[in-house]
Amino acid sequence: MLNIADTLSRWCREDRPFALATVVRAGGSAPLPPGTALAVGLDGEAVGSVSGGCVEGAVQELCGQVLASGEPPVRASFGYSDADALAGGLTCGGELEVLVQRIDPAGQPHLADALEQATAGTPVAVAQVIDGPQRLLGRTLSLLRDGSAYGGTLGSRQEDRTVAGRALPLLRAGRTARVEVDAGPQKLTLLVHSSAAPPRMLVFGAVDFAAALSRAGRLLGYRVTVCDARPGFATAERFPDADEVVVERPHRYLESTGVDARTVVWVLTHDAESDVPLLRVALGLPVGYVGAMGSPRIHEHRLERLREAGVPEERLALLRSPTGLDLGARTPAETAVSITAEIAARARGGTGLPLSRVPAPVS
Structure with missing residues (x-):
């Protein structure tokens, strides 16, 4: 909803x-x-x-x-x-x-509040009963990001607390999903609708590929940040599709900015002196994706430098490089499509194959 x-x-x-x-x-x-x-x-x-x-x-x-x-x-x-x-x-x-x-809005003021919060961009969740006793079907409970229920009830305080506990992780992750709840004497199936701030896309390296990637990221609903230490390159005029352009040492910025499990990080700098400290920080954060441009040979060299910097193998395995799907991309725009296609495939569990070669129904 x-x-x-x-x-x-x-x-x-x-x-x-x-x-x-x-x-x-x-x-x-x-x-x-x-x-x-x-x-x-x-x-x-x-x-x-x-x-x-x-x-x-x-x-x-x-x-x-x-x-x-x-x-x-x-x-x-x-x-x-x-x-x-x-x-x-x-x-x-x-x-x-x-x-x-x-x-009937007058009878459900808490739902009106939740809809207003969502419209204003405030993180909010609405847990809606979609299966269970007929008397509870369609009832809703609204939550803020801190987990406080500010309206609605599913029948009892115990049920409300149980549902709030299951809905809160989905709200924090910005996910809408079904949950099964054993609330006392009855079982409920709920659909938790989540409205969260847009996920972040952090692009490091103020290059032409970053401009194309910013455009693609914005189209997909990301809040895009381009960061580079060079003030002559990191300008709003060069990256009109970015929500913000930051002049800062990349690893310093990443250490200080907020990230979550939906955040994607791309390293486009091709500079080992800045890549290694940046990737060392990125691979230690709870982000959803870390990718770096470069050939397989450059990637192997980068991995050796990261090992020397103390990054453990299990964290190195999270690095996607060369980043993107094999589309034969050459131009910045084609490369941006390749990179964002891999993100979409990973997020949705896609195979990356042509749909004509996927035997199962498209879901």
Whole structure:
């Protein structure tokens, strides 16, 4: 639901009831992941998507029925083989399940608060019951980044504490995911929607490749920083797509800046004098990816220098170099595509193979 937080927040401020359809399960080649939502207002206005177009009409119709009748939340499944005339089926060949519920903002002020926080860019999570006792289906609990629940309840204080404990790691990681919770006498399945600050991309080396990588990183939703010790090279004019350009010794900057498990670090300097101290710091941090440009021969030389600097083998194994997928890239733009493609493949569990050669359904 946080993918349409801005519109839902406005509807809540205007105290406009709406029906919310949330993807709670997706399989095969379904185009949109769990957590994606579509909402329909009383006037028929619709926002968001659950399938990229395949079954939008059917879901909107179901939303209208739930909104008008005030009936309890309902679940509906859609798939390629659906014979249901209402469903029509997913022409992409995937399968998805949605939970449709009526939201009355006046009765759920905590949800309105969470949507407003998400719209403002404040890290927030909404834990939504998607399976369990009918009386709890669709209920939500909202959390801030520090783990404090500032509204909503799932039925009891014990359940709220248990769910908060499971949701907090997902919020800190910026992940939306299903969780199973054994809360006292009953088991619940929840979908934790997380809205976190954009992940960071730290690019070291103010070179042409960094400009292309900044552009690609911004397109993928990263907050991009370009860092170089040379003030004549590290300028905002040379890197208009970077969110910030820092003039500082790379390893000094990396030691002092904030990172997390979603942060990606790229070293493009080709300078052993700065590469080694920088990579020594990077390989000791809890970041998601560390990559360095260079040929296999340069990489082997770099590894020897890092061993001499005391970096253990298990940390050296985390270094991706040469960085990127084998696309035959030559230009900075092609290299940026190669590098970001590897990041996407690792994050999503992709093979890096052409889709025409992947036997399993595209997910």
